[in-house]
Amino acid sequence: MSAIGRMACSISHDMRHSLTAIYANAEFLERHDICASLRADLLLEIQQAVLAMTERIDSLLKFGSGRKSSLVHARVSLVVEKAVAAVKFHPDGQKVSITVGKLSPAEADIDARNLESAIYNLLLNACQAAARSTQVPEVKVHLTEVDERIYVTILDNGPGIPASVRRTLFDPFVTAGKPNGTGLGLTLARQIAEEHGGSVSLEESNRERTIFTLSLTKSRSLPLEDLKSGRAASKPTAMDLRTALKESN
Ligand SMILES: Nc1ncnc2c1ncn2[C@@H]1O[C@H](COP(=O)(O)OP(=O)(O)OP(=O)(O)O)[C@@H](O)[C@H]1O
Ligand SMILES: [Mg+2]
Incomplete structure:
Protein backbone atom coordinates (compact mmCIF):
# COMPACT_ATOMS: atom_id res chain seq x y z
CA MET A 1 0.00 0.00 0.00
CA SER A 2 2.83 2.37 0.82
CA ALA A 3 4.40 1.75 -2.62
CA ILE A 4 1.04 2.45 -4.29
CA GLY A 5 0.73 5.64 -2.22
CA ARG A 6 4.19 6.80 -3.33
CA MET A 7 3.34 6.03 -6.94
CA ALA A 8 -0.03 7.84 -6.75
CA CYS A 9 1.74 10.84 -5.24
CA SER A 10 4.33 10.87 -8.04
CA ILE A 11 1.66 10.57 -10.74
CA SER A 12 -0.54 13.32 -9.23
CA HIS A 13 2.53 15.56 -9.06
CA ASP A 14 3.35 15.00 -12.75
CA MET A 15 -0.29 15.46 -13.75
CA ARG A 16 -0.35 18.93 -12.16
CA HIS A 17 2.52 19.98 -14.45
CA SER A 18 0.90 18.36 -17.52
CA LEU A 19 -2.44 20.06 -16.76
CA THR A 20 -0.68 23.45 -16.49
CA ALA A 21 0.73 22.89 -19.96
CA ILE A 22 -2.64 21.73 -21.37
CA TYR A 23 -4.38 24.76 -19.85
CA ALA A 24 -1.82 27.11 -21.43
CA ASN A 25 -2.31 25.50 -24.86
CA ALA A 26 -6.11 25.67 -24.50
CA GLU A 27 -5.84 29.41 -23.73
CA PHE A 28 -3.64 29.86 -26.80
CA LEU A 29 -6.19 28.02 -28.96
CA GLU A 30 -8.85 30.55 -27.95
CA ARG A 31 -6.96 33.26 -29.83
CA HIS A 32 -8.25 34.11 -33.31
CA ASP A 33 -4.91 35.34 -34.68
CA ILE A 34 -3.06 32.00 -34.79
CA CYS A 35 -2.43 30.15 -38.04
CA ALA A 36 -3.78 26.70 -38.87
CA SER A 37 -0.42 24.92 -38.50
CA LEU A 38 0.22 26.38 -35.01
CA ARG A 39 -3.34 25.42 -34.06
CA ALA A 40 -2.65 21.84 -35.23
CA ASP A 41 0.63 21.73 -33.22
CA LEU A 42 -1.10 22.95 -30.06
CA LEU A 43 -3.81 20.33 -30.44
CA LEU A 44 -1.24 17.60 -31.04
CA GLU A 45 0.63 18.63 -27.87
CA ILE A 46 -2.61 18.42 -25.88
CA GLN A 47 -3.34 14.97 -27.29
CA GLN A 48 0.20 13.75 -26.49
CA ALA A 49 0.00 15.08 -22.92
CA VAL A 50 -3.35 13.36 -22.37
CA LEU A 51 -1.94 10.08 -23.74
CA ALA A 52 1.12 10.39 -21.49
CA MET A 53 -1.11 10.98 -18.43
CA THR A 54 -3.32 8.01 -19.38
CA GLU A 55 -0.22 5.82 -19.66
CA ARG A 56 0.92 6.90 -16.17
CA ILE A 57 -2.51 6.14 -14.68
CA ASP A 58 -2.51 2.75 -16.44
CA SER A 59 0.86 1.96 -14.85
CA LEU A 60 -0.60 2.75 -11.41
CA LEU A 61 -3.60 0.49 -12.06
CA LYS A 62 -1.28 -2.24 -13.32
CA PHE A 63 0.85 -1.92 -10.20
CA GLY A 64 -2.27 -1.87 -7.98
CA SER A 65 -3.49 -5.10 -9.53
CA GLY A 66 -0.27 -6.81 -8.44
CA ARG A 67 1.55 -6.86 -11.78
CA LYS A 68 5.01 -5.45 -11.08
CA SER A 69 6.41 -2.79 -13.41
N1 LIG B 1 17.79 24.74 -10.16
C1 LIG B 1 17.36 25.38 -9.09
N2 LIG B 1 17.74 26.68 -8.83
C2 LIG B 1 17.30 27.34 -7.75
N3 LIG B 1 16.48 26.80 -6.81
C3 LIG B 1 16.07 25.54 -7.00
C4 LIG B 1 16.48 24.77 -8.13
N4 LIG B 1 15.93 23.53 -8.02
C5 LIG B 1 15.19 23.55 -6.89
N5 LIG B 1 15.27 24.75 -6.27
C6 LIG B 1 14.64 25.16 -5.00
O1 LIG B 1 14.28 23.98 -4.31
C7 LIG B 1 12.88 24.01 -3.97
C8 LIG B 1 12.34 22.59 -3.95
O2 LIG B 1 12.26 22.08 -5.28
P1 LIG B 1 11.18 20.99 -5.65
O3 LIG B 1 11.32 20.68 -7.09
O4 LIG B 1 11.28 19.87 -4.70
O5 LIG B 1 9.79 21.71 -5.36
P2 LIG B 1 9.07 22.90 -6.17
O6 LIG B 1 9.75 23.10 -7.47
O7 LIG B 1 8.96 24.08 -5.26
O8 LIG B 1 7.61 22.33 -6.40
P3 LIG B 1 7.17 21.13 -7.39
O9 LIG B 1 6.62 20.07 -6.47
O10 LIG B 1 6.16 21.71 -8.30
O11 LIG B 1 8.40 20.63 -8.10
C9 LIG B 1 12.25 24.92 -5.00
O12 LIG B 1 11.05 25.52 -4.52
C10 LIG B 1 13.36 25.96 -5.24
O13 LIG B 1 13.29 27.00 -4.27
MG1 LIG C 1 10.10 21.45 -8.79
Missing part, protein backbone atom coordinates in the same frame (compact mmCIF):
# COMPACT_ATOMS: atom_id res chain seq x y z
CA SER A 70 9.60 -4.17 -14.84
CA LEU A 71 12.84 -2.45 -15.79
CA VAL A 72 13.66 -2.55 -19.49
CA HIS A 73 17.13 -2.31 -21.02
CA ALA A 74 17.03 0.90 -23.07
CA ARG A 75 19.01 3.91 -24.26
CA VAL A 76 18.95 6.66 -21.62
CA SER A 77 19.52 9.48 -24.15
CA LEU A 78 16.05 8.81 -25.62
CA VAL A 79 14.53 9.40 -22.19
CA VAL A 80 16.51 12.64 -21.78
CA GLU A 81 15.30 13.85 -25.18
CA LYS A 82 11.68 13.06 -24.30
CA ALA A 83 11.97 14.93 -20.99
CA VAL A 84 13.43 17.97 -22.79
CA ALA A 85 10.59 17.93 -25.34
CA ALA A 86 8.00 17.64 -22.54
CA VAL A 87 9.42 20.53 -20.51
CA LYS A 88 9.41 22.78 -23.60
CA PHE A 89 5.65 22.25 -23.67
CA HIS A 90 5.30 23.65 -20.10
CA PRO A 91 4.80 27.47 -20.00
CA ASP A 92 7.90 27.85 -17.76
CA GLY A 93 10.00 25.88 -20.26
CA GLN A 94 9.06 28.05 -23.20
CA LYS A 95 10.93 31.17 -22.07
CA VAL A 96 14.26 29.39 -21.68
CA SER A 97 16.81 28.12 -24.18
CA ILE A 98 17.54 24.46 -23.42
CA THR A 99 20.78 23.14 -24.91
CA VAL A 100 21.26 19.40 -25.12
CA GLY A 101 25.00 18.69 -25.13
CA LYS A 102 26.75 15.45 -26.04
CA LEU A 103 24.52 12.54 -25.14
CA SER A 104 26.36 9.31 -24.51
CA PRO A 105 24.62 6.31 -26.18
CA ALA A 106 24.66 4.48 -22.83
CA GLU A 107 21.99 1.88 -22.14
CA ALA A 108 20.64 0.82 -18.75
CA ASP A 109 17.87 -1.16 -17.05
CA ILE A 110 15.24 1.54 -16.61
CA ASP A 111 11.62 2.35 -15.97
CA ALA A 112 11.54 4.89 -18.81
CA ARG A 113 8.37 6.74 -17.68
CA ASN A 114 9.60 7.20 -14.11
CA LEU A 115 13.08 8.21 -15.21
CA GLU A 116 11.62 10.73 -17.66
CA SER A 117 9.55 12.16 -14.82
CA ALA A 118 12.65 12.56 -12.58
CA ILE A 119 14.64 14.31 -15.34
CA TYR A 120 11.59 16.44 -16.21
CA ASN A 121 11.33 17.67 -12.58
CA LEU A 122 15.00 18.69 -12.55
CA LEU A 123 14.68 20.40 -15.94
CA LEU A 124 11.54 22.28 -14.89
CA ASN A 125 13.23 23.53 -11.71
CA ALA A 126 16.21 24.61 -13.82
CA CYS A 127 13.95 26.50 -16.29
CA GLN A 128 12.02 28.17 -13.46
CA ALA A 129 15.33 29.27 -11.88
CA ALA A 130 16.89 30.39 -15.20
CA ALA A 131 13.84 32.57 -15.88
CA ARG A 132 14.98 34.67 -12.89
CA SER A 133 18.53 35.09 -14.26
CA THR A 134 19.91 38.55 -14.99
CA GLN A 135 21.39 37.03 -18.22
CA VAL A 136 19.62 35.33 -21.12
CA PRO A 137 17.91 32.34 -19.42
CA GLU A 138 19.80 29.15 -20.23
CA VAL A 139 19.64 25.48 -19.27
CA LYS A 140 22.14 22.84 -20.37
CA VAL A 141 21.75 19.07 -20.22
CA HIS A 142 24.48 16.52 -20.56
CA LEU A 143 24.68 12.72 -20.37
CA THR A 144 27.91 10.90 -19.50
CA GLU A 145 28.89 7.40 -18.46
CA VAL A 146 31.70 6.32 -16.18
CA ASP A 147 32.10 2.53 -15.94
CA GLU A 148 28.83 1.12 -14.58
CA ARG A 149 27.24 4.51 -13.88
CA ILE A 150 25.36 7.04 -16.00
CA TYR A 151 25.13 10.72 -15.06
CA VAL A 152 22.52 13.20 -16.29
CA THR A 153 23.77 16.70 -15.50
CA ILE A 154 21.52 19.75 -15.60
CA LEU A 155 22.94 23.25 -15.35
CA ASP A 156 21.04 26.53 -15.21
CA ASN A 157 22.19 30.14 -15.02
CA GLY A 158 19.56 31.13 -12.43
CA PRO A 159 20.29 32.88 -9.10
CA GLY A 160 20.98 29.67 -7.11
CA ILE A 161 19.15 27.74 -4.39
CA PRO A 162 17.49 30.07 -1.84
CA ALA A 163 19.39 29.91 1.49
CA SER A 164 16.15 29.08 3.35
CA VAL A 165 15.84 25.64 1.65
CA ARG A 166 19.47 24.70 1.03
CA ARG A 167 19.73 22.16 3.85
CA THR A 168 16.29 20.60 3.42
CA LEU A 169 16.11 20.66 -0.38
CA PHE A 170 15.26 16.98 -0.83
CA ASP A 171 12.69 16.79 1.99
CA PRO A 172 9.02 16.56 0.95
CA PHE A 173 6.98 19.80 0.78
CA VAL A 174 10.05 22.06 0.91
CA THR A 175 9.48 24.89 -1.55
CA ALA A 176 10.61 28.50 -1.89
CA GLY A 177 9.95 31.33 -4.31
CA LYS A 178 7.23 29.61 -6.36
CA PRO A 179 3.56 30.54 -6.04
CA ASN A 180 2.36 27.01 -6.94
CA GLY A 181 5.27 24.83 -5.82
CA THR A 182 4.37 21.70 -3.88
CA GLY A 183 7.96 20.95 -2.88
CA LEU A 184 7.79 17.35 -4.10
CA GLY A 185 9.78 17.50 -7.36
CA LEU A 186 13.21 16.86 -5.86
CA THR A 187 11.93 14.29 -3.34
CA LEU A 188 10.36 12.27 -6.16
CA ALA A 189 13.35 12.68 -8.50
CA ARG A 190 15.73 11.35 -5.83
CA GLN A 191 13.38 8.46 -5.01
CA ILE A 192 13.21 7.43 -8.68
CA ALA A 193 17.00 7.71 -9.07
CA GLU A 194 17.45 5.50 -5.98
CA GLU A 195 15.14 2.91 -7.55
CA HIS A 196 17.64 2.91 -10.45
CA GLY A 197 20.64 2.34 -8.15
CA GLY A 198 21.65 6.00 -8.13
CA SER A 199 20.74 9.34 -6.59
CA VAL A 200 20.21 13.05 -7.24
CA SER A 201 22.73 15.50 -5.85
CA LEU A 202 23.31 19.21 -5.87
CA GLU A 203 26.85 19.64 -7.26
CA GLU A 204 27.10 23.40 -7.15
CA SER A 205 24.93 26.44 -6.57
CA ASN A 206 25.84 30.11 -6.54
CA ARG A 207 24.42 33.38 -7.86
CA GLU A 208 25.43 32.52 -11.42
CA ARG A 209 24.73 28.86 -11.84
CA THR A 210 23.29 25.71 -10.30
CA ILE A 211 24.21 22.14 -11.24
CA PHE A 212 22.22 19.04 -10.30
CA THR A 213 23.26 15.50 -11.22
CA LEU A 214 21.04 12.45 -11.45
CA SER A 215 22.98 9.20 -11.42
CA LEU A 216 21.87 5.66 -12.18
CA THR A 217 23.44 2.25 -12.48
CA LYS A 218 23.47 0.50 -15.84
CA SER A 219 22.72 -2.96 -14.61
CA ARG A 220 20.46 -3.69 -11.65
CA SER A 221 22.04 -7.12 -11.32
CA LEU A 222 25.17 -5.67 -9.63
CA PRO A 223 25.51 -6.62 -5.94
CA LEU A 224 23.61 -4.12 -3.75
CA GLU A 225 26.69 -3.41 -1.60
CA ASP A 226 28.60 -2.26 -4.70
CA LEU A 227 25.75 0.06 -5.70
CA LYS A 228 25.43 1.51 -2.21
CA SER A 229 29.14 2.04 -1.63
CA GLY A 230 29.59 3.58 -5.08
CA ARG A 231 32.29 0.93 -5.75
CA ALA A 232 30.64 0.36 -9.12
CA ALA A 233 32.36 3.50 -10.45
CA SER A 234 34.15 6.66 -9.52
CA LYS A 235 31.92 9.75 -9.50
CA PRO A 236 32.88 12.69 -11.73
CA THR A 237 33.73 15.85 -9.79
CA ALA A 238 31.84 19.15 -10.20
CA MET A 239 34.89 20.36 -12.15
CA ASP A 240 34.62 17.36 -14.57
CA LEU A 241 30.93 18.18 -15.09
CA ARG A 242 31.60 21.87 -15.77
CA THR A 243 34.32 20.98 -18.29
CA ALA A 244 32.04 18.46 -20.00
CA LEU A 245 29.24 21.02 -20.22
CA LYS A 246 31.61 23.63 -21.70
CA GLU A 247 32.93 21.13 -24.27
CA SER A 248 29.41 20.17 -25.29
CA ASN A 249 28.71 23.74 -26.40
Whole structure:
Protein backbone atom coordinates (compact mmCIF):
# COMPACT_ATOMS: atom_id res chain seq x y z
CA MET A 1 0.00 0.00 0.00
CA SER A 2 2.83 2.37 0.82
CA ALA A 3 4.40 1.75 -2.62
CA ILE A 4 1.04 2.45 -4.29
CA GLY A 5 0.73 5.64 -2.22
CA ARG A 6 4.19 6.80 -3.33
CA MET A 7 3.34 6.03 -6.94
CA ALA A 8 -0.03 7.84 -6.75
CA CYS A 9 1.74 10.84 -5.24
CA SER A 10 4.33 10.87 -8.04
CA ILE A 11 1.66 10.57 -10.74
CA SER A 12 -0.54 13.32 -9.23
CA HIS A 13 2.53 15.56 -9.06
CA ASP A 14 3.35 15.00 -12.75
CA MET A 15 -0.29 15.46 -13.75
CA ARG A 16 -0.35 18.93 -12.16
CA HIS A 17 2.52 19.98 -14.45
CA SER A 18 0.90 18.36 -17.52
CA LEU A 19 -2.44 20.06 -16.76
CA THR A 20 -0.68 23.45 -16.49
CA ALA A 21 0.73 22.89 -19.96
CA ILE A 22 -2.64 21.73 -21.37
CA TYR A 23 -4.38 24.76 -19.85
CA ALA A 24 -1.82 27.11 -21.43
CA ASN A 25 -2.31 25.50 -24.86
CA ALA A 26 -6.11 25.67 -24.50
CA GLU A 27 -5.84 29.41 -23.73
CA PHE A 28 -3.64 29.86 -26.80
CA LEU A 29 -6.19 28.02 -28.96
CA GLU A 30 -8.85 30.55 -27.95
CA ARG A 31 -6.96 33.26 -29.83
CA HIS A 32 -8.25 34.11 -33.31
CA ASP A 33 -4.91 35.34 -34.68
CA ILE A 34 -3.06 32.00 -34.79
CA CYS A 35 -2.43 30.15 -38.04
CA ALA A 36 -3.78 26.70 -38.87
CA SER A 37 -0.42 24.92 -38.50
CA LEU A 38 0.22 26.38 -35.01
CA ARG A 39 -3.34 25.42 -34.06
CA ALA A 40 -2.65 21.84 -35.23
CA ASP A 41 0.63 21.73 -33.22
CA LEU A 42 -1.10 22.95 -30.06
CA LEU A 43 -3.81 20.33 -30.44
CA LEU A 44 -1.24 17.60 -31.04
CA GLU A 45 0.63 18.63 -27.87
CA ILE A 46 -2.61 18.42 -25.88
CA GLN A 47 -3.34 14.97 -27.29
CA GLN A 48 0.20 13.75 -26.49
CA ALA A 49 0.00 15.08 -22.92
CA VAL A 50 -3.35 13.36 -22.37
CA LEU A 51 -1.94 10.08 -23.74
CA ALA A 52 1.12 10.39 -21.49
CA MET A 53 -1.11 10.98 -18.43
CA THR A 54 -3.32 8.01 -19.38
CA GLU A 55 -0.22 5.82 -19.66
CA ARG A 56 0.92 6.90 -16.17
CA ILE A 57 -2.51 6.14 -14.68
CA ASP A 58 -2.51 2.75 -16.44
CA SER A 59 0.86 1.96 -14.85
CA LEU A 60 -0.60 2.75 -11.41
CA LEU A 61 -3.60 0.49 -12.06
CA LYS A 62 -1.28 -2.24 -13.32
CA PHE A 63 0.85 -1.92 -10.20
CA GLY A 64 -2.27 -1.87 -7.98
CA SER A 65 -3.49 -5.10 -9.53
CA GLY A 66 -0.27 -6.81 -8.44
CA ARG A 67 1.55 -6.86 -11.78
CA LYS A 68 5.01 -5.45 -11.08
CA SER A 69 6.41 -2.79 -13.41
CA SER A 70 9.60 -4.17 -14.84
CA LEU A 71 12.84 -2.45 -15.79
CA VAL A 72 13.66 -2.55 -19.49
CA HIS A 73 17.13 -2.31 -21.02
CA ALA A 74 17.03 0.90 -23.07
CA ARG A 75 19.01 3.91 -24.26
CA VAL A 76 18.95 6.66 -21.62
CA SER A 77 19.52 9.48 -24.15
CA LEU A 78 16.05 8.81 -25.62
CA VAL A 79 14.53 9.40 -22.19
CA VAL A 80 16.51 12.64 -21.78
CA GLU A 81 15.30 13.85 -25.18
CA LYS A 82 11.68 13.06 -24.30
CA ALA A 83 11.97 14.93 -20.99
CA VAL A 84 13.43 17.97 -22.79
CA ALA A 85 10.59 17.93 -25.34
CA ALA A 86 8.00 17.64 -22.54
CA VAL A 87 9.42 20.53 -20.51
CA LYS A 88 9.41 22.78 -23.60
CA PHE A 89 5.65 22.25 -23.67
CA HIS A 90 5.30 23.65 -20.10
CA PRO A 91 4.80 27.47 -20.00
CA ASP A 92 7.90 27.85 -17.76
CA GLY A 93 10.00 25.88 -20.26
CA GLN A 94 9.06 28.05 -23.20
CA LYS A 95 10.93 31.17 -22.07
CA VAL A 96 14.26 29.39 -21.68
CA SER A 97 16.81 28.12 -24.18
CA ILE A 98 17.54 24.46 -23.42
CA THR A 99 20.78 23.14 -24.91
CA VAL A 100 21.26 19.40 -25.12
CA GLY A 101 25.00 18.69 -25.13
CA LYS A 102 26.75 15.45 -26.04
CA LEU A 103 24.52 12.54 -25.14
CA SER A 104 26.36 9.31 -24.51
CA PRO A 105 24.62 6.31 -26.18
CA ALA A 106 24.66 4.48 -22.83
CA GLU A 107 21.99 1.88 -22.14
CA ALA A 108 20.64 0.82 -18.75
CA ASP A 109 17.87 -1.16 -17.05
CA ILE A 110 15.24 1.54 -16.61
CA ASP A 111 11.62 2.35 -15.97
CA ALA A 112 11.54 4.89 -18.81
CA ARG A 113 8.37 6.74 -17.68
CA ASN A 114 9.60 7.20 -14.11
CA LEU A 115 13.08 8.21 -15.21
CA GLU A 116 11.62 10.73 -17.66
CA SER A 117 9.55 12.16 -14.82
CA ALA A 118 12.65 12.56 -12.58
CA ILE A 119 14.64 14.31 -15.34
CA TYR A 120 11.59 16.44 -16.21
CA ASN A 121 11.33 17.67 -12.58
CA LEU A 122 15.00 18.69 -12.55
CA LEU A 123 14.68 20.40 -15.94
CA LEU A 124 11.54 22.28 -14.89
CA ASN A 125 13.23 23.53 -11.71
CA ALA A 126 16.21 24.61 -13.82
CA CYS A 127 13.95 26.50 -16.29
CA GLN A 128 12.02 28.17 -13.46
CA ALA A 129 15.33 29.27 -11.88
CA ALA A 130 16.89 30.39 -15.20
CA ALA A 131 13.84 32.57 -15.88
CA ARG A 132 14.98 34.67 -12.89
CA SER A 133 18.53 35.09 -14.26
CA THR A 134 19.91 38.55 -14.99
CA GLN A 135 21.39 37.03 -18.22
CA VAL A 136 19.62 35.33 -21.12
CA PRO A 137 17.91 32.34 -19.42
CA GLU A 138 19.80 29.15 -20.23
CA VAL A 139 19.64 25.48 -19.27
CA LYS A 140 22.14 22.84 -20.37
CA VAL A 141 21.75 19.07 -20.22
CA HIS A 142 24.48 16.52 -20.56
CA LEU A 143 24.68 12.72 -20.37
CA THR A 144 27.91 10.90 -19.50
CA GLU A 145 28.89 7.40 -18.46
CA VAL A 146 31.70 6.32 -16.18
CA ASP A 147 32.10 2.53 -15.94
CA GLU A 148 28.83 1.12 -14.58
CA ARG A 149 27.24 4.51 -13.88
CA ILE A 150 25.36 7.04 -16.00
CA TYR A 151 25.13 10.72 -15.06
CA VAL A 152 22.52 13.20 -16.29
CA THR A 153 23.77 16.70 -15.50
CA ILE A 154 21.52 19.75 -15.60
CA LEU A 155 22.94 23.25 -15.35
CA ASP A 156 21.04 26.53 -15.21
CA ASN A 157 22.19 30.14 -15.02
CA GLY A 158 19.56 31.13 -12.43
CA PRO A 159 20.29 32.88 -9.10
CA GLY A 160 20.98 29.67 -7.11
CA ILE A 161 19.15 27.74 -4.39
CA PRO A 162 17.49 30.07 -1.84
CA ALA A 163 19.39 29.91 1.49
CA SER A 164 16.15 29.08 3.35
CA VAL A 165 15.84 25.64 1.65
CA ARG A 166 19.47 24.70 1.03
CA ARG A 167 19.73 22.16 3.85
CA THR A 168 16.29 20.60 3.42
CA LEU A 169 16.11 20.66 -0.38
CA PHE A 170 15.26 16.98 -0.83
CA ASP A 171 12.69 16.79 1.99
CA PRO A 172 9.02 16.56 0.95
CA PHE A 173 6.98 19.80 0.78
CA VAL A 174 10.05 22.06 0.91
CA THR A 175 9.48 24.89 -1.55
CA ALA A 176 10.61 28.50 -1.89
CA GLY A 177 9.95 31.33 -4.31
CA LYS A 178 7.23 29.61 -6.36
CA PRO A 179 3.56 30.54 -6.04
CA ASN A 180 2.36 27.01 -6.94
CA GLY A 181 5.27 24.83 -5.82
CA THR A 182 4.37 21.70 -3.88
CA GLY A 183 7.96 20.95 -2.88
CA LEU A 184 7.79 17.35 -4.10
CA GLY A 185 9.78 17.50 -7.36
CA LEU A 186 13.21 16.86 -5.86
CA THR A 187 11.93 14.29 -3.34
CA LEU A 188 10.36 12.27 -6.16
CA ALA A 189 13.35 12.68 -8.50
CA ARG A 190 15.73 11.35 -5.83
CA GLN A 191 13.38 8.46 -5.01
CA ILE A 192 13.21 7.43 -8.68
CA ALA A 193 17.00 7.71 -9.07
CA GLU A 194 17.45 5.50 -5.98
CA GLU A 195 15.14 2.91 -7.55
CA HIS A 196 17.64 2.91 -10.45
CA GLY A 197 20.64 2.34 -8.15
CA GLY A 198 21.65 6.00 -8.13
CA SER A 199 20.74 9.34 -6.59
CA VAL A 200 20.21 13.05 -7.24
CA SER A 201 22.73 15.50 -5.85
CA LEU A 202 23.31 19.21 -5.87
CA GLU A 203 26.85 19.64 -7.26
CA GLU A 204 27.10 23.40 -7.15
CA SER A 205 24.93 26.44 -6.57
CA ASN A 206 25.84 30.11 -6.54
CA ARG A 207 24.42 33.38 -7.86
CA GLU A 208 25.43 32.52 -11.42
CA ARG A 209 24.73 28.86 -11.84
CA THR A 210 23.29 25.71 -10.30
CA ILE A 211 24.21 22.14 -11.24
CA PHE A 212 22.22 19.04 -10.30
CA THR A 213 23.26 15.50 -11.22
CA LEU A 214 21.04 12.45 -11.45
CA SER A 215 22.98 9.20 -11.42
CA LEU A 216 21.87 5.66 -12.18
CA THR A 217 23.44 2.25 -12.48
CA LYS A 218 23.47 0.50 -15.84
CA SER A 219 22.72 -2.96 -14.61
CA ARG A 220 20.46 -3.69 -11.65
CA SER A 221 22.04 -7.12 -11.32
CA LEU A 222 25.17 -5.67 -9.63
CA PRO A 223 25.51 -6.62 -5.94
CA LEU A 224 23.61 -4.12 -3.75
CA GLU A 225 26.69 -3.41 -1.60
CA ASP A 226 28.60 -2.26 -4.70
CA LEU A 227 25.75 0.06 -5.70
CA LYS A 228 25.43 1.51 -2.21
CA SER A 229 29.14 2.04 -1.63
CA GLY A 230 29.59 3.58 -5.08
CA ARG A 231 32.29 0.93 -5.75
CA ALA A 232 30.64 0.36 -9.12
CA ALA A 233 32.36 3.50 -10.45
CA SER A 234 34.15 6.66 -9.52
CA LYS A 235 31.92 9.75 -9.50
CA PRO A 236 32.88 12.69 -11.73
CA THR A 237 33.73 15.85 -9.79
CA ALA A 238 31.84 19.15 -10.20
CA MET A 239 34.89 20.36 -12.15
CA ASP A 240 34.62 17.36 -14.57
CA LEU A 241 30.93 18.18 -15.09
CA ARG A 242 31.60 21.87 -15.77
CA THR A 243 34.32 20.98 -18.29
CA ALA A 244 32.04 18.46 -20.00
CA LEU A 245 29.24 21.02 -20.22
CA LYS A 246 31.61 23.63 -21.70
CA GLU A 247 32.93 21.13 -24.27
CA SER A 248 29.41 20.17 -25.29
CA ASN A 249 28.71 23.74 -26.40
N1 LIG B 1 17.79 24.74 -10.16
C1 LIG B 1 17.36 25.38 -9.09
N2 LIG B 1 17.74 26.68 -8.83
C2 LIG B 1 17.30 27.34 -7.75
N3 LIG B 1 16.48 26.80 -6.81
C3 LIG B 1 16.07 25.54 -7.00
C4 LIG B 1 16.48 24.77 -8.13
N4 LIG B 1 15.93 23.53 -8.02
C5 LIG B 1 15.19 23.55 -6.89
N5 LIG B 1 15.27 24.75 -6.27
C6 LIG B 1 14.64 25.16 -5.00
O1 LIG B 1 14.28 23.98 -4.31
C7 LIG B 1 12.88 24.01 -3.97
C8 LIG B 1 12.34 22.59 -3.95
O2 LIG B 1 12.26 22.08 -5.28
P1 LIG B 1 11.18 20.99 -5.65
O3 LIG B 1 11.32 20.68 -7.09
O4 LIG B 1 11.28 19.87 -4.70
O5 LIG B 1 9.79 21.71 -5.36
P2 LIG B 1 9.07 22.90 -6.17
O6 LIG B 1 9.75 23.10 -7.47
O7 LIG B 1 8.96 24.08 -5.26
O8 LIG B 1 7.61 22.33 -6.40
P3 LIG B 1 7.17 21.13 -7.39
O9 LIG B 1 6.62 20.07 -6.47
O10 LIG B 1 6.16 21.71 -8.30
O11 LIG B 1 8.40 20.63 -8.10
C9 LIG B 1 12.25 24.92 -5.00
O12 LIG B 1 11.05 25.52 -4.52
C10 LIG B 1 13.36 25.96 -5.24
O13 LIG B 1 13.29 27.00 -4.27
MG1 LIG C 1 10.10 21.45 -8.79
